[in-house]
Amino acid sequence: MSATDQTATPATTATGAELPKFGETILKVTDLQKHFPRRTKGIIPRPDAPVKAVDGITFELRRGETLGIVGESGCGKSTAGRTVLQLLKPTGGTIEYLGEDITGVTGGDWRRLRTEMQMVFQDPYGSLNPRQTVGAIVGAPFVIQGIKPKRGVKAEVQDLLARVGLNPEHYNRYPHEFSGGQRQRIGIARAIALRPNLIVADEPVSALDVSIQAQVVNLLEDIQNEFNLTYVFIAHDLSVVRHISDRVAVMYLGKVMEVADRDELYANPQHPYTQALLSAVPLPDPRKANKRERILLTGDLPSPINPPSGCVFHTRCPKFRTELSDSDKARCTGEVPQQREIAPNHTVSCHYPGPPPAEILVLEDDPEAAYDPTALRGAGDEEVVTATGSDDPADPTRA
Amino acid sequence: MFAYIVRRLFSGIVMLIVMSFVTILLFFSSAVDPARVMCGKSCTPERIEQTRKALGYDKPAVQQWTAFLGGVVKGREYPADEALRKAAPQLVVDCHAPCLGYSTVTQQSVGSTLWTKLPVTGSLAIAAFIMWMVVGVGLGIISALFKGTLLDRAIVGSSLLFYAFPTFAIGIALYTYLSLKWHLVKIPAYTPISESPSAWLQGLFLPALTLALVYIAGYVRLTRAFVLESLSEDYLRTAKAKGLAPRKILFKHTMRAALTPVVTAAGLDLGGLLGGAIITETIFNYDGLGKLAVLSNAQFDLPMIVGIVLVAATFVILANLIVDLLYALIDPRVKYA
Amino acid sequence: MSTSATTDHAARGASGSGDVPALLSVRELRVHFPTEDGVVKAVDDLSFDLAPGATLGIVGESGSGKSVTSQAIMGLHRGTRAKVGGQILFDGVDLLTISDEELRRRRGQDVAMVFQDPLSALHPYYTVGNQLVEAYRVHHDVSKQAARARVIEMLDRVGIPSPQARFGNYPHEFSGGMRQRAMIAMALINDPRLIIADEPTTALDVTVQAQILDLLVGLQKEFGSSIIIITHDLGVVAEMADDILVMYGGKAVERGDADTIFYSPEHPYAWGLLRSMPRMDRLRTERLVPIAGNPPSLINLPTGCSFHPRCEYATAELGCFTTAPPFDAESDHPVRCLIPHTERLDIFENSVRPSL
């Protein structure tokens, strides 16, 4: 299909702004906040302490990369994703896209943003309107934006369906006639319809079986290469995030605890929370599993309405409990740790970061491949990426 | 909880005020001129004007409404027109606060008329309610437990039949056959319970059954659906896996969850029963609110109409509130504050 | 000859022929659901043994019949339209033929269950404490006070802080992890000899999952119960299970001890499962290797080997499209595959293992 036109056209956005080179900043999020208001209960309700779903997160997104966001349920991953896309109105902080502040844009500007940024949702059942045909679902972005593709919407949609590994003849079918993995493909086709630059995928494979999950992950990777996409990939499965991400951000209770390049984060996590999270992942290898130690966190995730003072993690932090002196502890309970860079491309929000205990590390073989940000996807702007096509054996278009 | 009730009552009162206005507005926007109808055949424009004044329909709707609200708060005098009151002081009626109005058609205060009709409709409503709850819910449970059997299909089928028939057809059929032809039931008539409880009950049977039948049909299906849903809940599987006896699973675990929404629906339906009562009371010549509503409408008796609307609305609002409170009582997940 | 070998495999416990008699022996279990669209063969010809104190993991894709198997052991298909056949021997007694009353007595007492979603598995209108008291008093004729004391002790054992105060909470007032702890307390309260945990941690975060798995292992050591853990997470079975049963399309396609399944699996579906998941403990691969196609319909199972449409090694010569594979007599553990044993070992060594 039109993969070659896509990359041959000069790299500009719908507004005509020039896209940065691969590996350069495309989106900059500074101190982003999303507090959901709450009201007291009483005869006359008044505003009450808000839900601090996202409470001051800072990160950068580089063109062509995949940023993984991981963290426990309720830590604000989805809210962060939606706020970045302006599907939720942030209550603080700024979002810069291509150097331009897009925080709180409305009307036509907001609509135009939708052609640049799209979302893929977790629930392959709930996110597709059961009464619309697949054709209508995937074609909706054209209709909404008033865009008329040269060859007509139908031909374009059928191309998209073929591209995500669905049979284009299924144009007139309804979502319930598809399996979970196929529905997720429909959601992906809809997201790439307008050739966005940025896609936020919110747990796109969490509801799928491993075998199907692998199909969808591969599809996401192919499409990223083909359309030069930048991804924010939200998930709670650390193995999947490691596979797909170039960099990973770890969230806890509305805050970012640690951001690092993928290999660095998995081999050398510095935040006690990241370490606990990694050690909790069960390994599909009985011998290793028996040898490995786990850092068990005690208690439950505190409420985002009334987060702990100082470092939000201190109530469950194993290091805080066992290693720190009283004066150190006072710092954790009293002072909010800032996100600071402890090594190039590695930031941590912890007063006392440190290397992980050796027993929790799982990788025996040394990762000899150091991460090279300039080698991102091996594709520069000038280079024409050839369409890889689907190598998924399940792909009906191959049959 | 207290704050919640206060808030709900407050919003209920606001709703009643709005409804009184809407009723008056609707009355005056009707194409028919009540004064013209009332004044009969040999009518001159002057007589129409006079009748209008006497009825108090000469003022614009907004003024009528403020006068009505004033009457509720302070009480008022009738006729509404000051000149008429001066002309015939001996005819002036004083309506004390809270005054719901004075019907110039029946020459009675709206409040006292409603008060005499309330027990009639109330008896009917309560009797029908008990019937439909016992029979409807009972059959619904049975049909859910025997899902797919002949019994289930018979119950669901016949309830569908009753559901499809209009109330008046059922009422007239019951009346004609059970009382008039076969003499199985006494000819229904209302006797106050204070006079003779047994006569009260006998007189009530047919009208209440008529009123209840449609609801029974609806509740069979509603109950059946909720019991079936509850039967497929995960926590019932847990109850079975614990080794509980089937009876205990049914009564303690299934019913409590299944009947909560049924109770809710029942409360709301009880509040909105007046619509059904209109037809039933007309068929059986029961002198209750339903019949009064029909009559007042035919006679363009605005004060009475407003009064009936407000009484009916109050019931709906209170029923709603009680249902919500009940819900919080049954289901610990629901909390109001 | 091949038949006798097959039965031999079917009868032998996955952990080999132990000296201890099995606590649970499932023999040729069948669970079929007649529906309007046809018969759903949810479980077909399933056999396994479970030794006292051992843990069996059942893995397989969504819809492969894992939960239906566990429900059959609990006797939860009784009184439904499901057609259940075969034998489920618990301590030599066939749970499929005992009376309803006898079955009821054993539920919760001999065999207890932990369900996937603890929020929906607990009754929303009763306090957690009361639901546990009820579970205890079904099988123990004790006063409410005595039961309450036992419940508080159990809540404490599973790590619920201030169990006295928590006794009167409703399920929705618990966090997900605490609810699952309460479910485990409920399952353990009568000291059952077998605990079936159906995806006990799927709804939970990894950090909480780690706590719950830890708890289960600890309690198993203490109480000596056997566990059947059902999951689609191979990591969880690797951490928990002694033996593993791999299900596909309602059938057991491979059964063996954990080392066998993880280090020398023989069924192409087991290879596919292991290959398709991204692994944190390996060097990152450029691409994942998915299993082609979609899970089969249980109403119209593919002819022959039901995995053949998705199997890259299936050929007509082997009979994969026409012959339902019996357990391979050559193999040292039960494997349903028509590829000759030596060839299978060869494929695994040369083309599968390097990509694991």
Ligand SMILES: Nc1ncnc2c1ncn2[C@@H]1O[C@H](COP(=O)(O)OP(=O)(O)OP(=O)(O)O)[C@@H](O)[C@H]1O
């Ligand atoms: N519309 C809303 N109003 C109020 N609170 C909200 C709203 N949406 C989310 N929250 C709260 O914000 C917090 C973060 O929610 P969010 O959905 O972003 O978490 P998440 O990390 O995506 O979790 P999960 O892994 O379960 O999807 C939660 O405590 C949630 O209850």
Ligand SMILES: Nc1ncnc2c1ncn2[C@@H]1O[C@H](COP(=O)(O)OP(=O)(O)OP(=O)(O)O)[C@@H](O)[C@H]1O
């Ligand atoms: N009562 C029933 N009637 C008809 N079909 C059923 C019934 N219960 C289960 N099934 C079918 O049996 C098959 C196996 O279901 P089962 O719940 O055992 O799958 P599972 O392996 O536990 O999957 P999951 O991982 O999704 O829990 C499914 O196809 C399901 O649709």
Ligand SMILES: [Mg+2]
């Ligand atoms: Mg989310």
Ligand SMILES: [Mg+2]
């Ligand atoms: Mg299941």
